[in-house]
Amino acid sequence: MTSARSRKKSDLKRVAPLLTRRQFVGQVAVTGGIAAALGVGGWLAYSDQPVRHKPEVIHRWRDYRVTPSDLHARLAVVRGTDVEPMAREALAGLGGMERFIARGDKVLLKPNVGWDRQPEQAANTGPELVAAMIKLCREAGAAEVWVSDVSLNDPYRCFFRSGIQAVAEAGGARVRIPGREDFVITDMGGSLLRHWPVARFFHEADKLINLPIVKHHSLSGATLAMKNWYGVIGGTRNRLHQDINTSIVELAAAVRPTLTVMDATRVLKRNGPTGGSLADVSRENTLIAGLDEVAIDAWSLGLLDLTPEAVPWLTLAAGRGLGVVDWRSLRVHERQVG
Numbered sequence: 001m002t003s004a005r006s007r008k009k010s011d012l013k014r015v016a017p018l019l020t021r022r023q024f025v026g027q028v029a030v031t032g033g034i035a036a037a038l039g040v041g042g043w044l045a046y047s048d049q050p051v052r053h054k055p056e057v058i059h060r061w062r063d064y065r066v067t068p069s070d071l072h073a074r075l076a077v078v079r080g081t082d083v084e085p086m087a088r089e090a091l092a093g094l095g096g097m098e099r100f101i102a103r104g105d106k107v108l109l110k111p112n113v114g115w116d117r118q119p120e121q122a123a124n125t126g127p128e129l130v131a132a133m134i135k136l137c138r139e140a141g142a143a144e145v146w147v148s149d150v151s152l153n154d155p156y157r158c159f160f161r162s163g164i165q166a167v168a169e170a171g172g173a174r175v176r177i178p179g180r181e182d183f184v185i186t187d188m189g190g191s192l193l194r195h196w197p198v199a200r201f202f203h204e205a206d207k208l209i210n211l212p213i214v215k216h217h218s219l220s221g222a223t224l225a226m227k228n229w230y231g232v233i234g235g236t237r238n239r240l241h242q243d244i245n246t247s248i249v250e251l252a253a254a255v256r257p258t259l260t261v262m263d264a265t266r267v268l269k270r271n272g273p274t275g276g277s278l279a280d281v282s283r284e285n286t287l288i289a290g291l292d293e294v295a296i297d298a299w300s301l302g303l304l305d306l307t308p309e310a311v312p313w314l315t316l317a318a319g320r321g322l323g324v325v326d327w328r329s330l331r332v333h334e335r336q337v338g
Contacts, residue, residue, distance in 0.1 A: 012161065026048045030182065056185060057184070061187075061254050065256050066100055067174060069236070071331075074094075074295070074330040075288070075295055076090040076093040076333040077291065077333070078289075078337055083132050084131070084135065087132040091226065093335070094289060097137065097139065100258050101137055101141065102206075102207075103140075103143075104142075105142045105206040105207050106207070108202060109134065109145065109146065109209050110149060110209065110228065110231065111130050111211040112228050113149040113152050113158045113164055114151050116154060116157045119138075119163050119266070122281045124213065125211050125213045125265050127166070129261065134167070134173045147174070150170060152232045152260055159175055183200065183234045184197065184201070186198040186203070190246075190250030190253065191246070191250070193250040198233055208258055210259070210260040212225045212262055214263070214268070215237050215272040216270055216304055218272065219241060220248060224300050225293040225296050226251065226293050226317060227248050227313075229252060232255060245313040245316055252293060257293075259291065260291070262300055264287065266281055268281055268282070269282050284303055292323040293322065294318050294324055296327075296332055297314060298314060298326070
């Protein structure tokens with residue numbers, strides 16, 4: 001039996017030789033190094049992005065425009081102090097709201113609601129115009145009227161303080177504030193603006209009406225109809241300010257609305273786009289409506305004491321075939337109401 005035990009010990013020594021202290025420390029270091037390397041590799045490979053189970057859908061803009069007609073004016077300029085009859089007169093000059101809205105349409109109104117400001121400060125589209133357009137759309141037979149914008153300040157405060165939430169609810173319209181999950185990647189078709197996140201509500205509407213306001217802008221000179229389309233996109237919009245003229249034009253080329261009604265009842269003459277001081281606001285009591293956003297913007301520049309030559313994006317837009325700078329060449333419906 002003693003001989004058998006001796007043989008087993010001898011076999012164990014051959015299979016698993018004893019380690020010296022130095023060898024043991026060395027092996028622990030090697031093993032620890034491998035574990036650390038695997039840990040770092042796993043950390044570097046980690047991503048908090050969800051695993052995509054299918055290719056991402058790229059949305060495309062539809063053309064919301066109506067068929068052009070020589071029977072009606074291309075531009076309407078109406079002055080007065082009561083916005084609803086002014087809006088009615090402007091639309092009458094363009095052929096009536098029934099020309100633009102069909103019974104059963106889902107209509108999205110896109111005012112400028114970018115800032116946490118009150119109506120008197122003229123940083124956002126006036127609630128009076130939004131209320132009038134909701135009513136006109138309903139009368140034309142719209143099944144649903146939505147009001148939406150991608151605000152720069154807190155959107156709930158912007159819609160509340162601007163007065164637009166209140167008039168939308170009173171008129172039976174639905175305020176649609178896009179949340180984080182409400183943006184879809186959209187082909188913008190530009191060289192600077194390629195694929196960009198766009199609030200999905202703009203793709204879901206049948207008709208799209210632009211309701212900008214005339215404002216000074218410290219970088220682009222003015223915020224008017226074409227620049228109001230900044231409010232359809234999410235993402236890091238300040239990247240577009242690096243070439244703001246191209247950005248404005250590519251946005252206008254991508255989004256072709258059914259109708260545009262410019263709010264120039266209050267005009268922010270200085271310190272735009274946010275404003276703040278009532279001293280910067282001028283009462284102009286005017287609405288400008290039409291189908292040519294270049295012409296509408298060109299007309300509106302005069303309220304800011306600017307000429308078309310002072311804003312490069314206007315000439316660029318005309319060069320892209322988006323409209324005409326010389327608004328006088330169009331048939332203009334001009335009226336005073338009240």
